[in-house]
Amino acid sequence: MTDDLTLTTTHTAGPLAVLRIGGDIAMQTAPALRKEALDVIAQGHPHLILDLTGITFCDSSGFNALIGIMRCATAAHGSLTLAAVPDRMLRMLDLTGLSTIMQSYPDTDAAMNARPATAPEPA
Template sequence: MNDSNLTLTVAHTDGPLALVTATGQIDIDTAPALRARALELIAAGHPHLILDLGGVTFCDSSGFNALIGILRCANDADGSLALAAVPDRLSRMLDLTGVSRLMPSYAHAAEAFKAHGATAPAGPGGGCR
């Protein structure tokens, strides 16, 4: 999916686990698309989401709220939300608000896959950085 400032790529779906790679800006205009795509994946039987944010250049409070909403919906489906390659500014916001305790962050998507007991997808970049 491609919004004017955000590209979302589902790089992997395996059983209950899905990897979504976000590239661009997560703001008031694009956060609803991120949330909607994540909720589609949860409804499709992938309640454990890994969100690779390595390509995110900006995230405002709307994006932050979308992450919390995604986490709530994943938890309601007995799932989880893990973040990978979180930009420094967003990482600080997650830490300052205490949200980082609710959604684990990993340096790379491959580490998040390993934490879930799954094998990271292969291929060019494999969705992992």
């Protein structure tokens, strides 16, 4: 485990944003993840996809950060979706029951394609 965490916003379109995360989500780094995600939501992107491809470790602080992000996204009439969740982390999501409230997909493309199309503006 290290104190390294990389956060990169890789896509923004309307209310949707994709945040790619790499490294460890632990007590030292979870606050930075939460802050970055909440900043993206506050910038008008309440539907957030977290691409977890590069995650090497996640402790309870990381899961707590995910819950906080999900709550803030929901409060902003948005959602939190996980993509490319590492197997070890996916098992913990299942064990804790979080997999029942956080949708996850094998990759970012699948997560984006699963999003419902936005309704057209009324004429």
